[in-house]
Amino acid sequence: MRYSETQLERYSRHIILQEVGLEGQEKISDARVLIIGAGGLGAPAALYLAAAGVGTIGIVDNDRVDISNLQRQIAHFTEDVGREKVVSASAKMRAINPDITVQPLEMLLCADNIRGVIRDYDFVIDGTDNFPTKFLVNDACVMENIPFSHGGILRFDGQTMTVLPGRSACYRCIFRQPPPPDAVPTCSQAGVLGAIAGMLGTIQAAEALKHILGIGQLLTDSLLTFNAAAMNFRKIPLQRQADCPVCGSNPTITELVDYAQAACAMKH
Template identity: 50%
Template sequence: MDPLVSPGAELEPAELGRYSRHLLIPDIGMVGQRRLKNARVLVVGAGGLGSPALLYLAAAGVGTIGVIDFDVVDESNLQRQVLHGVADVGRSKVESAAARLAELNPLVTVRTHREPLTADNARAVVAEYDLVVDGADNFATRYLVNDACALAGLPCVWASIFRFDGQVSVLWAGHGPCYRCIYPEPPPPGAVPSCAEGGVLGVLPGVIGSVQAAEAIKLITGAGEPLVGRLLVHDALGQDWRTLRVEADPGCPLCGPDATIDGLVDYGEFCGTPAPGDPVEEDDGISAEELRRLLAERSAGRADFTLIDIREPAETAVSQIAGAELVPKGLIEADPDRLPPGAVVLYCRSGARSGQVRELLRARGRDVEHLRGGITAWAGEIEPGLPV
């Protein structure tokens, strides 16, 4: 494909030395490095995928790098989000990212957007850049980024990771498929666990995020063949790479000839889950303090119920609420009658899974409640220091 970005100004002496290994590559060379210098790349998310992508884009000399994220650094991030360090825990991720990238390469400009990407701001934010690297970890944001890029005519370097598996592609409406062509509908809420629920190999984001950075550099300079119309699938456990051909869907409502989507939609509603940054309605489950009181009542013989942990065994190995029985969500969904009779209180990590199982059991006439906010709320309010 033709280079995405035109060459910028001549390289300064400091840039000639810093980027000398690029200048020696015929497919990049002096002109390609000037294209990188003139490029504007937005990275959505400064987490697992965003960390390597941001580091390598800055090191490569991409002139303007935008990073959008509204989260703060948590200790559990450090297992894979190598952009951040111990001193950054509690700090805004975009501020931490900007400081680290400035240390790595002071010749590039880092623009921070400390806000969630939403249907209200996405088109304006995306319009300031030449391409987008999508490091989002939820379906609502992935569809949002895809739609905003397609409507702006920009390529989106998309990736997804889970446990040992990763996927990468360049989604570019008009040149190949968009995200909706490959995944027309989001999975049902709760059907696909997040990395916070199912885990991820710490080095996997480094592998996949680096591929994203490579694809961005190829698009900017015109080097090689980008992953347009191809889905790269990686299995780290088997150390296997596969490439699947994917085509644009002529019936796609976003990029097809008879497209019906001409603007951004409510992605929380589309995916059946709150989009990041959206206000969340107050759940009517019981609070951590109410559960503490109920457990005390049960110990005193004044209450009779079973506390059920519906997480996976690996999660309970990290921590659990004393007095709970483990019955994973999948087993309950397969056989709701396996639970003991009588009143039941369910909990999971954050309350999302337990809320779904509660509705399933209530539909069968069971007396069931769940812990609002899950074990995360319990650790925050009742048992500080409990690993979550």
């Protein structure tokens, strides 16, 4: 018996679920999830996955907490302003659940390091806030064959899809390349309703848990979009594209490139 009585109580609401049980909770304890970005999406995902008892959680970010983050990035508290986001988020994850191993990775992911980082994990949550990194995460996960959850939010809108590389549509099957810089405003330019970060990040956490448990139907081959102003949810069916430049039959992208090379280069 690997769990103490306290741990059985901690995970009791999982264990009593028919679809989870003791075996399922053990799968969660053995799982390794990487969260890219400790911001609006990554923070709620990190807290819920820590609470669920995901045995090893890596969390990557190279930013520090700014007071403007606190309106939605719920792992960071007022006293954390100025602290590294991964340090702040890790402390909250360990406070929720001391059973788990948290790996804070304070770094900027780019073409030359991302594959080595994600390779150690069973599932990746994309909680990034920019298109170049979203494409980088997609391409790297496809190349390393690691399932991941894509997510994005802006204003009142959110979108998410789960990708099983080689088996379901990838982000690049749907969106061929990043939009031109400044074509889409960022959250800092356009604003975002704080609570939708939680709506989307927790969907991503649920997808990670479903994947770990092997239950239900993952959000694959579909893009879930919602508009919180009208509270409309829509699931758009998708298909893998044979001519996808990264997961298609004759991929033209076989090596990673940094769309935001300047930003990445600055850190080295």
